[in-house]
Amino acid sequence: MVDTNKIDVTISTIAVVTEPPQQALALDQKELERVLTRPLSVVQSPTALVVSSQRDQLEAILSGNKTNIRDLSGRKTFLESKIPTVLNFFIQRFAFQVISYGVNFIVTVPCVQPAQWIANNLISSRVSEKTGKMPVGRMCVVSVESGRKTWNIKLEPIDDKTLNVDFNASEETRQLPDVKTMHDELQEQFDGLLKFLNDLEL
Numbered sequence: 213m214v215d216t217n218k219i220d221v222t223i224s225t226i227a228v229v230t231e232p233p234q235q236a237l238a239l240d241q242k243e244l245e246r247v248l249t250r251p252l253s254v255v256q257s258p259t260a261l262v263v264s265s266q267r268d269q270l271e272a273i274l275s276g277n278k279t280n281i282r283d284l285s286g287r288k289t290f291l292e293s294k295i296p297t298v299l300n301f302f303i304q305r306f307a308f309q310v311i312s313y314g315v316n317f318i319v320t321v322p323c324v325q326p327a328q329w330i331a332n333n334l335i336s337s338r339v340s341e342k343t344g345k346m347p348v349g350r351m352c353v354v355s356v357e358s359g360r361k362t363w364n365i366k367l368e369p370i371d372d373k374t375l376n377v378d379f380n381a382s383e384e385t386r387q388l389p390d391v392k393t394m395h396d397e398l399q400e401q402f403d404g405l406l407k408f409l410n411d412l413e414l
Contacts, residue, residue, distance in 0.1 A: 214409045216288060218322050224283040224402075225316040226295050226394060227382075230308035232277045237261040237306060247294070247301045248272075268294055274302060277311075290402065296394035303388055313389075314361075314382030315401040321377055321414060326369035333412055334367065358404060365408070375414070379405045 239261070244252055248265040255262040260275035269285040281299045303310065323329050331349030339347050351368040358381065366378040381401045389397065 214321060214406055214414055216406065219288070219406075220320045221286045221288055222318040222320065223316070224287070224290065224293070224295065224398065225280055226299050226313060226398070227278060227280045227316055228299065228303065228308070228313040228388065229311045230277050230279065230303075231311065233306055233308065235306070237274050239263075239305070243305070247298045270294055270298060272298055272302060274306075279303070279308065288402065290398035291395050293395060293398055295398065296391040299394070300388070300391055310386055310388050312382055312384045314380050315397055316381075317377075317379045317402060317405060319377050319379070319405070320370060321375045321409065322373060323369075323375040323414060325372060326367075326375040329375070329414070330367055330369070333414075361401075363404075363408075365405075377405070377409070 238256070239254070241252060241254065244254070244263060248263065248270065249267040251266065253262075253264045253266075260273065262271070262273050264271040269283060271280075271282045271284060273280040273282070279299065279302055281295045281302075283293055283295055287293065302308070327349045329349070330352050331347045334352040334354065335347040335349055339345070351366065354363075354365045354367070356363045356365075361381040361383045364380045364382070368376045368378075370376050379401075381404070388394075
């Protein structure tokens with residue numbers, strides 16, 4: 213069983229792909245203070261707008277046709293996360309036309325000999341049977357369907373005791389869910405990731 217207390221959540225994100233913006237992305241500090249806590253860092257370039265709040269431990273990256281709202285707090289419960297509110301603010305403020313959105317987590321999980329675990333649990337034994345070569349399992353990407361979403365999960369050893377898991381649950385949609393639904397989905401997808409790892413007997 214995965215011990216939730218020993219999982220380290222590096223980043224939690226909702227990322228939205230949109231039609232390319234029709235205008236330059238410009239905001240003043242007062243607008244941003246409606247959803248983020250001062251002091252704010254705002255870095256604007258011709259290709260990206262990056263806004264961060266140390267107190268909220270939140271970072272917003274708007275670049276081309278992609279908007280990422282990242283929580284760097286390490287939290288494992290999301291019903292009070294500011295990600296949905298901040299994302300909704302940017303989507304509405306710039307009238308972005310949504311194409312798809314995804315819930316993403318990067319976590320680290322304790323695992324003894326993670327490369328061997330990947331080889332034993334995620335790589336088919338038929339690789340050895342057909343080629344006569346032994347998989348070493350340094351990295352594996354698994355894609356599965358889960359309801360309306362496609363899960364893409366990359367598992368990669370960090371060292372001989374830790375496994376890095378990069379999880380993305382995405383779907384195509386023209387309508388961004390409301391704030392409450394996004395809160396619910398953050399928690400549902402995180403819980404789904406934990407169940408997936410438990411089902412693999414990690």
